Amino acid sequence: MPDTLTIALAQLAPVWLDKRATLKKITAAIQEAAGQHAGLVCFGETLLPGYPFWPDLTNGARFNSNTQKDIFAHYLAEAVSIEAGDLQPVCDLAKQHRIAVYLGCAERPVDRARHSIYCSLVYIDQSGIIQSVHRKLMPTYEERLVWSIGDGNGLRTHELGPFTVGGLNCWENWMPMARASLYAQGENLHVATWPGNIRNTTDLTRHIALENRMYVLSVSGLMRRSDIPDTVPHHALIWQAAPDFMANGGSCIAAPDGSWVIEPIENEEAIRTATIDLNEVRKERQNFDPSGHYARPDVFALHVNRERQTLVRFSG
Numbered sequence: 001m002p003d004t005l006t007i008a009l010a011q012l013a014p015v016w017l018d019k020r021a022t023l024k025k026i027t028a029a030i031q032e033a034a035g036q037h038a039g040l041v042c043f044g045e046t047l048l049p050g051y052p053f054w055p056d057l058t059n060g061a062r063f064n065s066n067t068q069k070d071i072f073a074h075y076l077a078e079a080v081s082i083e084a085g086d087l088q089p090v091c092d093l094a095k096q097h098r099i100a101v102y103l104g105c106a107e108r109p110v111d112r113a114r115h116s117i118y119c120s121l122v123y124i125d126q127s128g129i130i131q132s133v134h135r136k137l138m139p140t141y142e143e144r145l146v147w148s149i150g151d152g153n154g155l156r157t158h159e160l161g162p163f164t165v166g167g168l169n170c171w172e173n174w175m176p177m178a179r180a181s182l183y184a185q186g187e188n189l190h191v192a193t194w195p196g197n198i199r200n201t202t203d204l205t206r207h208i209a210l211e212n213r214m215y216v217l218s219v220s221g222l223m224r225r226s227d228i229p230d231t232v233p234h235h236a237l238i239w240q241a242a243p244d245f246m247a248n249g250g251s252c253i254a255a256p257d258g259s260w261v262i263e264p265i266e267n268e269e270a271i272r273t274a275t276i277d278l279n280e281v282r283k284e285r286q287n288f289d290p291s292g293h294y295a296r297p298d299v300f301a302l303h304v305n306r307e308r309q310t311l312v313r314f315s316g
Contacts, residue, residue: 002161002162003162003277003278003279004161004162004275004276004277004278005039005040005160005161005162005163005189005275005276005278006036006037006038006039006040006273006274006275006276007038007039007040007041007042007189007215007217007253007273007274007275007276008033008036008038008040008041008042008271008272008273009041009042009217009218009219009251009252009253009262009270009271009272010026010029010030010033010041010042010043010219010270010271011044011196011219011220011221011222011249011251011265011268011269011270011271011272012025012026012029012043012044012047012221012222012269013221013222013223013224013227013269014047014048014049014050014051014221014223014227015049015050015227015229016049016050016223016227016228016229016232017049017050017074017075017078017229017231017232018049018050018078018229018231019048019049019078019079019080019086022047022048022049022050023048023086023089023090026043026047026048026090026103027089027090027093029041029043029271030090030093030094030097030099030101031093031097032271033099033271033273034093034097034098034099036271036273037273038099038273039098039099039100039126039160039161040099040100040101040102040160040165041099041100041101041102041271042101042102042103042167042191042193042217042219043101043102043103043104043193043219043221044104044193044194044195044196044219044220044221044251045104045119045121045169045170045193045194045195045196045220045221046104046105046106046119046120046195046221047103047104047105047221048080048103048104048105048106049075049078049079049080049105049106050106050221050223051195051196051221051223051247052075052106052142052143052145052146052147053195053223053238053242053246053247054071054234054238055068055142055145055146056142057237057238057241057242058071058234058237058238058241060142060145060146061142061145067233067234067237068145070233070234071232071233071234072146073233074232074233075106075117075146076108076115076117078106079105079106079107079108079117080105080106080107080108080120081107081108081109081110081114082107082109082122082130082133083109083110087103087105087122087124087130090103090124091124091128091129091130092128093128094124094125094126094127094128095126095127095128096128098126099126100123100124100125100126100158100160100165101122101123101124102121102122102123102124102165102167102191102193102219103121103122103124104119104120104121104122104169104193104221105120105122106118106119106120106147107119107120107122107133107135109133111308111310112148112310112311113311116148117146117147117148118135118136118147118148118150119135119136119139119143119147119150119169119170120133120134120135120136120150120154120169121133121134121136121154121167121168121169121191121193122134123156123158123165123167125158125160126160131156131158132153132154132156132158133153133154134150134153134154134155134156134167134168134169135148135150135151135153135154136149136150136169136170136172137149137150137151137152137172137175137178138150138171138172138175140170140171151305151306151307151308151309152181152304152305152306152307153306153307153308153309155178155181155182155304155306156185156306157182157185157186157187160189162278163188163189163215163276163278164185164186164187164188164189165187165189165190165191166182166185166187166189166190166191167190167191167192167193168182168190168191168192168193169193170192170193170194170195170200173192173204173208174204177302179208179211179212180290180291180302181302181304183212183290183291184291184302186291187212187214188212188214188215188278188281189214189215189216189217189276190208190209190212190214190215190216190217191216191217191219192204192205192208192216192217192218192219193218193219193220194218194219194220194221194250195220195221195223195247196220196221196222196223196247196248196249196250197220197247197248197249197250198220198248198249198250198264198266199250200218200220200250201218201220201250201251201252201264202250202252202264204218205218205252205253205254205264206254206258206260208254209254209255209256209257209258210256210257210258211290212290212291213256213257213281213284213285213288213289214256214281214284215253215254215255215256215261215276215280215281216253216254217252217253218250218251218252218253218254218264219251220247220249220250220251221247221249222245222247222248222249222267222268222269223245223246223247224244224245224246225239225242225243225244225245225246228242245267248266248267249264249265249266249267249268249270250264250265250266251264251265251270251272252264252265253272253274253276255276255280256280256281256283256284256285257280257284261274261276262274
């Protein structure tokens with residue numbers, strides 16, 4: 001059936017701030033999704049090696065705090081270096097199983113000197129090739145104590161079977177112009193990644209689906225107090241301040257008419273698949289297409305800078 005695609009969401013808890021152990025969970029989930037004939041599997045925001053929950057629990061804004069320095073140094077050491085091949089096991093599995101992957105990771109990139117962290121959403125195609133790395137445009141609230149500000153380089157869509165897929169990190173999904181930049185590139189399958197709370201996904205997932213008359217897959221992480229390992233610096237301090245659930249999930253899939261394909265999943269790790277049909281997009285676009293027959297490019301225009309931002313450019 002050329003108009004259909006089976007997609008999977010993997011709502012996982014990381015082995016928190018342990019890149020190697022979390023990568024094992026991710027690769028196992030890819031294999032499970034591939035076994036269910038998925039052509040795409042998606043993971044939550046910075047699942048590898050985990051979302052920075054500690055600033056909110058440990059007075060993270062305190063300046064020059066040794067506690068914050070210790071935890072940040074650990075996070076930096078466990079962050080993903082794409083250039084060093086940290087994602088090669090994922091790329092190899094994608095190629096082996098002909099499955100595309102959207103993976104949220106905390107990235108420490110070479111082009112920004114290796115010691116700053118970006119909230120990055122990586123797209124790996126079914127040939128195992130990294131096609132885009134989208135660094136979050138604006139970290140939210142206490143995230144700004146940990147993550148750096150990204151750029152527009154990763155605001156790209158990708159052809160996947162009959163669909164055109166794009167993705168955004170967490171509250172970027174609230175940014176109308178970021179969404180519009182993907183819509184205009186023909187997006188009809190949107191991936192929204194979250195650290196994991198059902199309050200974020202219940203309304204916005206359906207709103208985005210209705211706004212662009214497309215499928216929306218929201219994928220969240222899960223984080224429980226019991227997921228804080230003693231290998232994390234000041235783990236006792238974090239554990240004492242943490243609630244039972246710091247992230248309770250909420251992964252879901254909405255159809256182009258705003259109905260649920262998979263309702264939000266709460267308080268459990270889960271891998272779920274659904275087969276989606278491009279003809280449902282076509283039907284809903286009959287009366288509304290925000291980048292097509294309902295657009296007014298003579299009135300509105302959006303400029304997007306997709307240059308990768310770097311500190312220095314060398315010539316010669």
